[in-house]
Amino acid sequence: MKAMEAKTLKGGGVTSAQGFQAAGVACGIKSGGEKDLALIVSDVPAEVAAAFTTNLVKAAPVKVSMLHSRNGRIRGIVVNSGCANACTGVGGIADAKTMIDCAARKLKTRPREWLVCSTGRIGNRLPMARVRKGIDKAAEKLAYDNGSEAARAIMTTDTRRKEFAMRFKVDGRKVTIGGMAKGSGMVHPNMATMLCFVTTDACIDKRALRSCVDEAVEQSFNRISVDGDTSTNDTVMVLANGLSGTNLLKSYHPQFTLFKETLVRVMRKLARMIVEDGEGISRVVDVVVKGAINIQDARLAALAVVRSELVKTAWTGGDPNWGRIMAALGYSGARIREEMVEIYYDGLLAVVNGQPSKTPVAKLKKIAGKSKFTITIHLHSGMGEYSILTTDLTEEYVRINKGE
């Protein structure tokens, strides 16, 4: 069943699916002349499913997009970097709406068919004169092969573009799912200063799309952590314009699962790119908790480990200091029994029955010295499992974030 496998699309991104155009321009929000404004436009109205930050302090564009994504179809998304438009009051809401109005007018669509996103520093108003001009300029540069330009325009402290796409067949026709994302500080479960835009030409209705996106977000962006901070602007938006022309992908469609799994794979790949490009990181670590009483406890245990500054700085030094992991498990809130805990570094036993194993420390050091490794924690108390992809905490992270 070769046709049922999804394949990675080399160089793919947010314009890989049929009928999506994008553009990225510099309009002067950022001081250095870098790109800071992007448009994503679908040729036809698209179904939308979105996930927004759980932070009670929500940026103005988040408030506006939450309303617009609830009903009706979407033609486009306008995004800026360099200013979060958060903590900006009613003026900020007006600015977000103006961004939508400009884009909608220029592209002869209705404002309610638009979504808006911002990312950058909190508390500053947008330079709206520049933003208006930027939107006009971007609209003129829209193209079907322009995803990379848009991916560059949404970057803040990211060091590289994050794009990924996959393609598979449904009813004999090609279906593509592609996307772009930005990190890279303030990344923690339940979103991050993190934006992700995914487009697909799949034929799917709003309800089915929403359930797929909910699951994909839970499996991807809710399982990464760089610094434990959840931002005011985090957003994942998925547009499905149906231009592949297949039968409708409902739960009884034989390829519905393939669609859902591919969406998860695309989002997981983008989430991993965010972690790998985390601010100043030197190590990417998969923290896997098994054998917890239930999934909630597994999650608590994993969260405590990935949030511990002591655990993360030990990784920076290549130190397999599992004692700090034991301490984090102990205060995590998960119901653990010290005597039952096993900890593995890349499959090598470090802790057994809550005490040091016989594995030579030199062997554990070798693993902790790698730029990628997996820590598996087995609590031997039940069937609950959870994993989080995280990073170490480096002097470089402090250096990046202490400046303005």
Add this chain to the structure above:
Amino acid sequence: MKAMEAKTLKGGGVTSAQGFQAAGVACGIKSGGEKDLALIVSDVPAEVAAAFTTNLVKAAPVKVSMLHSRNGRIRGIVVNSGCANACTGVGGIADAKTMIDCAARKLKTRPREWLVCSTGRIGNRLPMARVRKGIDKAAEKLAYDNGSEAARAIMTTDTRRKEFAMRFKVDGRKVTIGGMAKGSGMVHPNMATMLCFVTTDACIDKRALRSCVDEAVEQSFNRISVDGDTSTNDTVMVLANGLSGTNLLKSYHPQFTLFKETLVRVMRKLARMIVEDGEGISRVVDVVVKGAINIQDARLAALAVVRSELVKTAWTGGDPNWGRIMAALGYSGARIREEMVEIYYDGLLAVVNGQPSKTPVAKLKKIAGKSKFTITIHLHSGMGEYSILTTDLTEEYVRINKGE
């Protein structure tokens, strides 16, 4: 009523109260020849109240001391630094008991009259031959003016001794409360890698002492945070030997409140010393939350702010980046309304109605550039208040903790 005020005792510490001796020696647990073993001994059996880590992974000495402190009076405490004796299984328990046995035998007391504490790296067994010799040596060096030696012997990454004592009058007699403590990483509410020993010659029964200690711990050590980690070994122990010879300090005694308040002051001072000596810190920040719906919400809000790596690195750079504080409040779990939030830096308004105030950024920068300042967050939603004393997060912190 001059007699009712407590005065600071210059150079005071754990042997300032009548009838307490102490000693601190080097026995070779630490590799550098530094002091690593301390004894505190009361001439007569003393009432005891203690608070232990809430971490489910408890070090062996914590398990033993929890039992010994529950009933009966205490003659002495034996403490080592350089090894936490945590995650060491039944062997570790045996080691902790052996420490007690050695001390009790040497000083002709009963083992159940002793408490034991350890601090240092998790997962290593104690070098018991050295520890035994160290206890013998320390017992010979016990003296009534030796508190500083003991304070030095319990240090790990601390850069200075932490001692403090106050004296006041009850029924015409002098009563002294003195103590010593150690930090300095893994410091977070509900204890830290933090040990604190307080001695007093006050006449007080176990129940009254316990209630005073509970309140003092809540007002001091549970309100400091360096890095958000709660350790396996945290302990506060208070001994009251009654040698001041006053009437019993019960709740109806006119000076009972004075005793309680002085205990709070001594513990708060020691807690502040721990924060000020936090690993690699450059700033000490008082985070005060007011106007929360209740004290629980105030606590959640304060905890989120002091745990945010982004907030703490901004302080390191002297950046009054209140946007990161707003974001932390938003995900804290406290019920806040963005439009109601006010934030002050040392009394200077930075945020009003959730938006930037008219205070020039230069003025805020001047405050954030200081080595000590207060951030007051007013949520304008109720009467809940909570404050936590914390630090910034520096490159130096990472450097200290990434090594072994």
